[in-house]
Amino acid sequence: MSAAGPVVVRVARDDEIEAVGALTARAYVADRLVDARHWYADELRDARSRAVRATLLVAVDAATDDLLGTVTLAAPGTRYAEVARPDEVELRMLAVDPARRGAGVAEHLVRGALRTAVAGGARDVVLSTLDPMTAAQRLYARLGFVSRPERDWTDEVTMRVRTWRAPPAPGVDVEVATWPPLRTVDVDGWRVGLSRGVTRRASSTVAPCAVADLPGAVDRVEALYDADGAPSTFRVGDPGNPPGLAAELDRRGYAVASLTDVLVRDLDPGARGRAGGPGAAGDAAPGRVRVADAPDDAWLDGWLRGKGGARDVSRAIVGAAPALYLTATDEAGDDVAVIRAALAGEWVGLSCLQVAPAVRRSGWGRSLTAAALAAAAERGARRAFLQVESHNAGALRLYEALGFRLAHGYAYRELAAGPSTGSR
Helix, strand or coil: CCCCCCEEEEECCHHHHHHHHHHHHHHHHHCCCCCCCCHHHHHHHCHHHHHHHCEEEEEEECCCCCEEEEEEEECCCCCCCCCCCCCEEEEEEEEECHHHCCCCHHHHHHHHHHHHHHHCCCCEEEEEECCCCHHHHHHHHHCCCEECHHHCEECCCEEEEEEEECCCCCCHHHHHHCCCCCEEEEECCEEEEECCCCCCCCCCEECCCCCCCHHHHHHHHHHHHHHHCCCCEEEECCCCCCCCHHHHHHHHCEEEEEEEEEEEEECCHHHCCCCCCCCCHHHCCCCEEEEECCCCHHHHHHHHCCCCCCHHHHHHHHCCCCEEEEEEECCCCCEEEEEEEEEECCEEEEEEEEECHHHCCCCHHHHHHHHHHHHHHHCCCCEEEEEEECCCHHHHHHHHHCCCEEEEEEEEEEECCCCCCCCC
16 A cells, blocks of 8 residues: 655654554564564564664654654664674664555665764664565665675574665755855855745755854844745755754744755766766667757746746856756757756756656656766766755656765755744
């Protein structure tokens, strides 16, 4: 049975703990990985201890808040870490409700666990799996886990060890440079992006440092967004965020507007034209691609199709950084897809991929993304990144097929409409 709404991965609430334990044991018993009377089944049911000694995540249906699955993150040297080495985070007890299989819940859980590990400062993740868990092993391989047979171990059964390492992320400075706000105001070292609410990337505050008066700084940020006619929005989850920022935003009623994954890959200029490389012949859909150094009206029409928003502000944002603007045209001469490739040092940031509804699922997105990577490599880029909402499983799979891997994750926290709850 599929979920009614998007799948959200978060830390388990206290009132869910008992249900989480029951679900974990039920899933393992259903998969015949453990007998219901075995001592390990009791361990699986004891989610209360896991919540105290490790990080207990759950997947829930965003529409109904129904519990769909769970996974545990354990630090090395703690009770729930079996094989984790120093600087590794270990994933344990991945389980999906047997009645909710087939909706990609396990994938959401593993992605959420990796995002949580990276946000906590870890770059390396490890897990143990069993030979019969073939579906899980395919998922792990697709997400970039690597088999480590030299670390396999045996207790009552033989466990296969896999590890995952986060690649270097571009960092918030590079990300902002490729998508700059219309204007930026400094508030005690925080950079407040003001773009009249057009795109959260250009209309959010980056907070890379502690401030002497946290509530006062948030007050000043909110006043700036009030004057700009846009909701007050913070980007949370980057290195250097003040320790009390999330709690202060919680107190004021900020909600998570979206969770964003930053995916990266290396560019190999020598790979152009070879199978599997950017711009390889196998990626090409029928038609042609034109490349421009500025967004013309046709490109802008392709990007804004169905999005709305202020056209003049949108043009100013996408045109504010050095970039390439690619448009795919079909055999009839109609524009069917657009993408933007913004250049910043060795990096290229991909954005604005839009495919006309009538030709979606026809390979145009993959083809145009590959063409953008090739064009950026020709301009000297050596690494590529893009940002995608974490619930967009289709886009994530497309980019993974093109070699992108998770490097960082963050949340946009937005103040709900209504009177401010700040101190001013």
